[in-house]
Amino acid sequence: MADTVGDHDCEYLATLDLDGTVEFTESRREQYGGDASPHEPVTPDAVVEAASTADVSAVLAGANERGIPVTPRSGGSGLEGNAVPVAGGIVLDTTRIDHVDAQPDDLQVRVGPGVVYDDLNERVAQYGLRFAPGISSGDVAMVGGMIANNASGFNAVRYGETGDHVRRLEVVLPDGEVIECGQEVVKSSSGYNLRDLIVGSEGTLGVVTEATLELVGIPEHKRAALVTFPTERDASSAVSEIIRFGVRPGAIEFVDAPSVELLNAYSGLGLPEKPTLLLELHGNNSGIEEDVEFVESVCADNRMERWETADESEMDEIWQARRDALPAARAYREGWEPLVIGDVVVPISKYPDIVETVSRVADELDILTTCVGHAGDGNLHFTPLGDPQNEAHVAAANELNERVVKAAIDMGGTATGEHGVGIGKRKFMDREHGAGSVRVMQQIKDAIDPNGIMNPGKVLPDVES
Amino acid sequence: MADTVGDHDCEYLATLDLDGTVEFTESRREQYGGDASPHEPVTPDAVVEAASTADVSAVLAGANERGIPVTPRSGGSGLEGNAVPVAGGIVLDTTRIDHVDAQPDDLQVRVGPGVVYDDLNERVAQYGLRFAPGISSGDVAMVGGMIANNASGFNAVRYGETGDHVRRLEVVLPDGEVIECGQEVVKSSSGYNLRDLIVGSEGTLGVVTEATLELVGIPEHKRAALVTFPTERDASSAVSEIIRFGVRPGAIEFVDAPSVELLNAYSGLGLPEKPTLLLELHGNNSGIEEDVEFVESVCADNRMERWETADESEMDEIWQARRDALPAARAYREGWEPLVIGDVVVPISKYPDIVETVSRVADELDILTTCVGHAGDGNLHFTPLGDPQNEAHVAAANELNERVVKAAIDMGGTATGEHGVGIGKRKFMDREHGAGSVRVMQQIKDAIDPNGIMNPGKVLPDVES
Secondary structure, X not given: OOOOOOOOOOOHHHHOOXXXXXXXXXXXHHOOOOOOOOOOOOOXXXXXXXXXXXXXXXXXXXXXXXXXXEEEEOOOXXXXXXXXXXXXOEEXXXXXXXXXXXXXXXXXXXXOOOOEHHHHHHHHHHHOEEOOOOOOOOOOOEHHHHHHOOOOOOOHHHHOOHHXXXXXXXXXXXXXXXXXXXXXXXXXXXXXXXXXXXXXXXOOOOEEEEEEEEOEEOOOEEEEEEEEOOOHHHHXXXXXXXXXXXXXXXXXXEEOHHHHHHHHHHHOOOOOOOOEEEEEEEEOOOOHHHHHHHHHHHHHHOOOOEEEEEOHHHHHHHHHHHHOHHHHHHOOOOOOEEOOOOOEEOOHHHHHHHHHHHHHHHHHHOOOEEEEEEHHHOEEEEEEEEOOOOHHHHHHHHHHHHHHHHHHHHOOOEOOOOOOOOOOOHHHHHXXXXXXXXXXXXXXXXXXXXXXXXXXXXXXXXXXX | OOOOOOOOOOOHHHHOOOOOEEEOOHHHHHXXXXXOOOOOOOOOOEEEEOOOHHHHHHHHHHHHHHOOOEEEEOOOOOOOOOOOOOOOOEEEEOOOOOOEEEEHHHOEEEEOOOOEHHHHHHHXXXXXXXOOOOOOOOOOXXXXXXXXXXXXXXXXXXXXXXXXXXXXXXXXXXXXXXEEEEOXXXXXXXXXXXXXXHOOOOOOOOEEEEEEEEOEEOOOEEEEEEEEOOOHHHHHHHHHHHHHOOOOOOEEEEEOHHHHHHHHHHHOOOOOOOOEEEEEEEEOOOOHHHHHHHHHHHHHHOOOOEXXXXXXXXXXXXXXXXXXXXXXXXXXXXXXXEOOOOOEEOOHHHHHHHHXXXXXXXXXXXXXXXEEEEHHHOEEEEEEEEOOOOHHHHHHHHHHHHHHHHHHHHOOOEOOOOOOOOOOOHHHHHHHHOHHHHHHHHHHHHHHOXXXXXXXXXXOOOOOO
């Protein structure tokens, strides 16, 4: 894996009889160098826009024979450099594999990796169903990337991660063989769970060319509220208590005061600039009112200052603003950018502690840092902002990330809740999983991808040779 | 793996300084030869009752050096020969590792593999919590075996399988190294999912010595009903529709008319000897009544003959009877036994078809066969009864199993929903998963257990050499 860009002779691609297309021009290749993260783009040697499983198989088989790195990609909305082709070679774009074939009677849908999350939900809404994990970038994120990174978002607190909704995968192995992982049923005890091994493996073991996803009913009733608190600790403690008592909101988002300021500036919302919870309760029956009363009482116990119920159109506006948290951060100051996009998860009882840790460390390092998070999951996104050309800013952001991730792991948590390991979290793998577990992961990688062609430089730390 | 019993020199065990004990006497060894399945017992060469993670590590390290097979075991209630030491060697009993350490604020509990399912739920009930998959043999099944087989039962339709509730595992690898798999949080995108690879691997990759399990709230409200139908197809169609409309009962059990007869004979229940659904609706608020009304209307649409609500004590009696389905089958006729314990799952829309398939094939083969099942999951247990000494009976039972399993797989289903592959389902692995997937499973097995000591003869079909 000592590859550098330009090393790889990808001419074999031109000889393949593909349904899709191969691109060698520099302008096209440059478009495939980066993702939505702060990680440096790298221009690949070639790009394939695959249009079928057969395309993916042919491209991989040829690359495997020649030892050419392949970086699979769908929406390109990753936040940890997951689809950056750091070793050059081929970027394998699967966006054209975008079929949608619903089986509403079995509450499931067969989809290609190139289907956009929001589009999928529009397509299955006619059956009263939806693919439920929620994702902030649902207008661009595609199913392939969501599976590769075990992505989730707003609604995971009630409905779970992407992986919780995957029944079956069609996967092309590095040598081009096509296999099936899992079955189109709700449970099985048959054999090793290859499906959940592929989920979250970030294209380092193979390429998903079709998935059968479980769908859930669109809730009949929704109630929404916007709740403000005097301090971040009060807001985060309220979340911790709500979850502890077994209530599962459809969504429960934490937004710190600096984030509310950014959102107001970006979207003109005029929200009180206080630590805030955005809440949605889902239910299929009238009992939902009891849940709302319970949640309001817990918030009151945690010194809430204001409880404002929102109707559906108000709530749509607020959710759109929450979705815009990252663009709002980018717009904060000319030349400034999010320098790191944090993504830790801690046990729910520790949520107030991790929120406080971010705040304390950011103060110590004197770096402006905003926090939002899928609080019901214990998931916190912290975003240090600064000038990417300013070495002191970058150093402070990296140190903040390092200290917060280590604190989260020490609390029993994880370095990444939904963005994946990609490039930026590899250095925490040993600390989080232990060297023994990481060694087993590497053994699995070596067994399935012996030539190491699949998305090199991601997930697993470099092996000492 | 050409081992036969008695081949293995297990004397090294006597030299280990264990917290637990080693047993070499024949009478003790014989107690560890079988499980609750119809599979032939095999007496191991030695038995270790491990009392700590360190014990498990020392036993495995020594066995690995010497190439001695090790069959891990907890409750021994498996129904597919999963814990039968077919290659002899050591049975590693983990029942003495039975600590229970709850963290109610994080809705979780750390447990040893030797904790009995019902005992665990008694211990955590004080917090208003429970470990939810439900299992018919909850009075004997232990957490270790439930994880090894991804077991489930009555309540999986609402709460999921064992694997859905496992957050973290401590696992001893075949060479004795202790690793951690997963984190004590509700979601993560960090690295390969080793946890769900271990779940359901039936002790063929390592031994679980501790698990952190997610707990759920004990439902505040329950409603139960017993519903009878004129035909099996009506009952199973009702289930299919209830699930399709998005209602998730706490439990929904299908019991065919012959099974009701057996249960009446065994437990003196006096139920109408008709195809029956046992229903439990769970909820945390008053809206549960709407669900009850909806379910009743679906049953009415499917020609139900009787809807009888049951209070808690009546329902306890009925559930106990349902739990006794297997003993009731055993008691049916002197000298007769269940010859196969079927465990297929199909897509829910196909549930009426698989019920009909069993009935038709059993008629053709002229073998008495009873059916019960966790119908909401699409899971059906079919049990051909006969004299195990009667070759015609045994041949008919095996043919029934073969034909029903193949039909289920052809419907997109699985050969085993909750009992595991064990010995009896290995022959269906290629058909269910495809040869390519099974080869990847074998590669993983070879990478993690290169000497092939862990529970040989289970899960994966024999490799042609």
